[in-house]
Amino acid sequence: MLRLRGGGSAGWLSLLPPVVALSASIGLKQVIVALLLGVWTGCLVLFRGNALTATLRTFDTYFVDAIADREHASVLLFTFLLGGTIGLVQKAGGGIALAQLLQKLMHSANSALACTWALCALIFFDDYSSILIVGNSLRPALPALRVAPERFALIVHIMGVLLASLSPISSWVGLQNGYVSSVFKQLGRTDEPFVATMATIPYRFFPLLLLALLPLLLLSNRHIGPMADLPPLPPPQPSSSSSNGQAGGSGDALGALEPKPGTALRPINALLPFGTIVVVTFAGMLLDGAAKVAAAADGPPLTLLSALSAADSINALVWASAAGWLVTLALVLSQRLLTLSEAMEAWMEGMKDVLEPTFVLLLAWALGAVIEHVGTATFLAQSLHSGLPRWALPPLVSLLAHAISYACGSSFGTMGIILPLVGPLAHSLGGGETDYLLHCIASVLGGATFGNLCSPISDTTILTVLATRCDLQAHVNTITPYTSLIAALALALGNIPVALGLYGPLTALALGTLAIGGLLAVFGK
Numbered sequence: 001m002l003r004l005r006g007g008g009s010a011g012w013l014s015l016l017p018p019v020v021a022l023s024a025s026i027g028l029k030q031v032i033v034a035l036l037l038g039v040w041t042g043c044l045v046l047f048r049g050n051a052l053t054a055t056l057r058t059f060d061t062y063f064v065d066a067i068a069d070r071e072h073a074s075v076l077l078f079t080f081l082l083g084g085t086i087g088l089v090q091k092a093g094g095g096i097a098l099a100q101l102l103q104k105l106m107h108s109a110n111s112a113l114a115c116t117w118a119l120c121a122l123i124f125f126d127d128y129s130s131i132l133i134v135g136n137s138l139r140p141a142l143p144a145l146r147v148a149p150e151r152f153a154l155i156v157h158i159m160g161v162l163l164a165s166l167s168p169i170s171s172w173v174g175l176q177n178g179y180v181s182s183v184f185k186q187l188g189r190t191d192e193p194f195v196a197t198m199a200t201i202p203y204r205f206f207p208l209l210l211l212a213l214l215p216l217l218l219l220s221n222r223h224i225g226p227m228a229d230l231p232p233l234p235p236p237q238p239s240s241s242s243s244n245g246q247a248g249g250s251g252d253a254l255g256a257l258e259p260k261p262g263t264a265l266r267p268i269n270a271l272l273p274f275g276t277i278v279v280v281t282f283a284g285m286l287l288d289g290a291a292k293v294a295a296a297a298d299g300p301p302l303t304l305l306s307a308l309s310a311a312d313s314i315n316a317l318v319w320a321s322a323a324g325w326l327v328t329l330a331l332v333l334s335q336r337l338l339t340l341s342e343a344m345e346a347w348m349e350g351m352k353d354v355l356e357p358t359f360v361l362l363l364a365w366a367l368g369a370v371i372e373h374v375g376t377a378t379f380l381a382q383s384l385h386s387g388l389p390r391w392a393l394p395p396l397v398s399l400l401a402h403a404i405s406y407a408c409g410s411s412f413g414t415m416g417i418i419l420p421l422v423g424p425l426a427h428s429l430g431g432g433e434t435d436y437l438l439h440c441i442a443s444v445l446g447g448a449t450f451g452n453l454c455s456p457i458s459d460t461t462i463l464t465v466l467a468t469r470c471d472l473q474a475h476v477n478t479i480t481p482y483t484s485l486i487a488a489l490a491l492a493l494g495n496i497p498v499a500l501g502l503y504g505p506l507t508a509l510a511l512g513t514l515a516i517g518g519l520l521a522v523f524g525k
Contacts, residue, residue: 010045010046010374010375010379011379012379013045013374014045014371014374014375014376014379015376015379015407016041016042016045016374017038017039017041017042017045017367017370017371017374017376018038018367018371018376018406018407018408018457019407020034020037020038020041021034021035021037021038021039021041021367021457024037024038032356032359032360032363034456035360035363035364035366035367035457036058036363038367038370038457039058039062039363039366039367039370040054040055040058042367042370042371042373042374043055043057043058043062043370045374046370046373046374058366062366062369062370063362063366065366065369066362066363066365066366066369067362069365071314072362072365074314074315074317074318075128075314075317075361075459076358076361076362077318077321078128078314078317078318078320078321079132079354079358079361079463079466080351080354080358081318081321081322081324081325082132082136082277082321082324082354083350083351083352083353083354084325084347084348084350084351085273085277085321085324085325085328085347085350086136086350086353087257087346087347087348087349087350087351087353088325088328088329088332088343088346088347088350089269089270089273089274089328090140090257090258090259090346090350091257091258091259091332091338091342091343091346091349092259092263092269092328092331092332092335092337092338092346093259093263093264093265093266093269093337094265094266094267094268094269094270094271094273094328095140095270096140096259096265097265097266097267097269097270098137098140098141098267098270098271100265100267101267101271106141106145107145108145109145109146109147109148109151110218110221112138112141112142112145112147112152113147113151113152113155113218114218115138116134116138116152116155116156117155117159117214117215117218119134119137119138120134120155120156120159120160120163121159121163123160123278124163124164124167124170125164125167125170125282125285125308126164126170126281126285126316126317127160127161127164127165127172127452127460128160128314128317128460128463129278129281129317129320130156130159130160130163130164131156131157131160131161131460131463131464131467132463132466132467133274133277133278133281134156134159134160134467135152135153135156135464135466135467135468136274136467137270137274138152139152139467139468139469148230149468149469149470149471149474149475150226150227150230150470150474150475150478150479151223151227151230151478152468152470153464153465153468153470153475153478153479154227154475154478154479154482155214156464156467156468157453157460157461157464157475157479158210158211158213158214158453158479159211159214160460160464161411161449161452161453161460162207162210162211162449162453163211165207165411165445165446165449166201166204166207166208166211168198168305170308173194173197173308175412175415176197176415176445177193177194177197178193179415179416179419179445180193180196180197180200180419180441181193182419182420183419183420183423183441184196186420186423186424187423187424187427191434196438196441197445199438200438200439200441200442200445200446201442202442202505202506202509203394203438203439203442203443203446203494203498203505204442204445204446205446205489205490205491205493205494205495205505205508205509205512206398206446206447206449206450206486206487206490206494207446207449208446208509209486209489209490209494209509209512209513209516210453210482210483210486212509212512212513212516213482213486213516216513216516216517216520217520220517220520220521220524222520222521222524222525223524223525224481224482224485224519224520224523224524224525225478225481225482226477226478226481227478227481227482228524228525229525230478256346256349257346257349257350259337260337260338263337264335264337266335268331269328269331269332269335269337272327272328272331273324273325273327273328273331274324276320276323276324276327277320277321277323277324278320280316280319280320280323280324281316281317281319281320282316283316284311284315284316284317284319284320285307285308285311285312285316286304286307286308286311288310288311288312288315288316289306289307289308289310289311289312290302290307292310292311293306293307293310296310325347329343329347354466358466360462360472361459361462361463361466364409364457364458364459364462365459367409367457368408368409368410368413368457371407371408372408372413376404376407376408389429390429390430390436390499391496391499391500392499393422393425393426393429393440393499394439394440394443394495394496394498394499395443395491395495395496395499397418397422397440397443397444397447398443398444398446398447398487398490398491398495399447399491400418400447401414401415401418401443401444401446401447401448401450402447402450402451402487404417404418404448404451405447405448405449405450405451405452405455405458406450406451406454406455407451407455408451408455408457409451409452409455409456409457409458409459409461410451410452410458410459411448411449411451411452412448414444414447414448414451415444415445415448418444418448419441419444422440422441422443422444423437423440423441425440426439426440426441436499439495439498439499439505443495446490447487450483450487453479453483454476454479454480454483454484455476456472456473456476461475461476485519486516489512489515489516490512493508493511493512493515494508494509494512
């Protein structure tokens with residue numbers, strides 16, 4: 001791990017990399033340049049202002065390490081394989097056929113968004129899987145219904161991240177359980193970590209109220225902030241498909257991934273590949289987790305829950321994307337829709353479509369690493385670590401989790417930094433009271449999802465943009481008012497009064513939901 005040249009702490013200078021990246025992203029509206037500046041600024045801090053060394057380390061250390069990390073490489077491979085599969089599905093006419101099929105269920109923009117919400121609810125076990133599968137599956141059907149990409153991205157992003165973060169069967173629960181277990185060991189408590197992790201859910205006011213917001217938006221069809229002022233979408237262009245279920249057109253102006261004239265449009269050519277990806281992802285997580293649980297000498301008994309908790313979702317996603325590609329290739333060749341050469345060309349064209357977003361993801365990882373090395377999160381956490389009254393800790397912990405997750409773009413990193421600091425303080429201030437300790441832990445676990453949803457350097461933000469084809473800055477601008485509003489309500493109606501003992505968490509959630517409905521009715525458009 002790199003250290004500050006000459007030793008010592010970066011102090012307030014550790015805030016510069018995320019501040020520079022975020023400011024440049026807003027000011028320049030060029031996220032790649034902004035991320036580059038953020039990484040370079042972090043290297044400048046690490047190497048005491050030596051601009052040449054900072055430039056060299058930006059490329060030969062942080063870029064290389066971002067690619068060399070096995071988990072990062074797996075995500076990149078999965079994204080490229082999925083992009084190639086999508087390209088092949090489009091070229092075979094599966095995308096157009098799926099759009100025609102879904103349009104029978106989605107008769108309006110609002111019904112299309114409701115279908116999006118329902119499909120996200122079915123893929124609750126992993127945030128990456130939900131975002132990429134739902135975004136890529138439904139996106140082709142939306143332009144004809146004049147669905148704004150920003151509204152589509154809002155639902156895909158919130159549902160994908162928050163359901164996985166709250167579900168007792170997901171790729172998140174194992175890490176959360178590990179963090180809680182470490183806190184209990186630190187405090188000498190013998191509570192069952194998994195039971196305690198699940199017991200924090202009623203206190204996670206921010207993600208629960210944000211999930212409650214979505215059905216209220218769909219039912220009222222009212223929005224606030226920039227989302228309410230989106231310009232009307234243009235009417236859809238005439239479809240290149242003919243009424244007899246074949247691709248039409250003259251053939252001289254076809255895009256690289258549009259079906260050839262006369263191609264039979266069959267929904268199975270999209271449903272089977274995407275269905276394969278969903279099934280293999282879930283089955284792969286089960287098999288991977290089961291093998292790890294069985295190999296552990298003193299591990300928990302093998303159950304569905306323990307298998308999913310121990311699973312490596314990244315491996316499962318790579319298997320799933322590879323299986324989806326091979327199934328699509330078999331379908332295309334068996335139906336003689338494309339030759340092998342044409343199929344491979346379409347596959348490569350699909351990969352090109354995800355090249356820019358994956359480069360942004362790579363830069364985001366590099367920035368996350370440099371932020372960790374300069375100690376941004378530790379500096380922020382330690383600045384608010386002492387001198388707090390009992391009631392103030394949960395709301396301040398939530399604010400700290402919001403700030404760190406936004407600056408770092410990582411929920412897991414935020415949890416790992418804050419929980420070891422908050423655990424002993426909550427135990428001391430609360431006199432060992434379990435409910436108070438759970439409230440403080442929940443403030444970290446729930447508050448840490450804030451940055452994952454609205455930070456432009458978050459991996460799930462970038463993956464949402466990749467899957468929905470929504471402009472990055474537009475997505476950040478339209479989702480941030482909602483996350484900020486819900487964060488404020490979670491503090492005002494949840495963390496503060498519950499910490500003061502005015503009422504319990506369920507009452508807080510009910511009041512928060514009523515407040516959301518009232519605000520939409522009064523201020524929504």
